[in-house]
Amino acid sequence: xxxxxxxxxxxxxxxxxxxxxxxxxxxxxxxxxxxxxxxxxxxxxxxxxxxxxxxxxxxxxxx
Numbered sequence: 179x180x181x182x183x184x185x186x187x188x189x190x191x192x193x194x195x196x197x198x199x200x201x202x203x204x205x206x207x208x209x210x211x212x213x214x215x216x217x218x219x220x221x222x223x224x225x226x227x228x229x230x231x232x233x234x235x236x237x238x239x240x241x
Contacts, residue, residue, distance in 0.1 A: 191224075 179193040195203075205211060206223055232239055 179191060181189045181191050184190050203220060203223060207220065229239070
């Protein structure tokens, strides 16, 4: 995974993922599931996944 800071003070991430994970992400974004979700972009889905993983690891998130 590679991160590059953009001029908008954000980090653009390039990552290599397994094909089965790409298929899961596509299903989420195409709404091919039976649970409601509030995410409309890959960025939002990845952000939420990172937050959940941080909670699991008990990482303290500071603002």
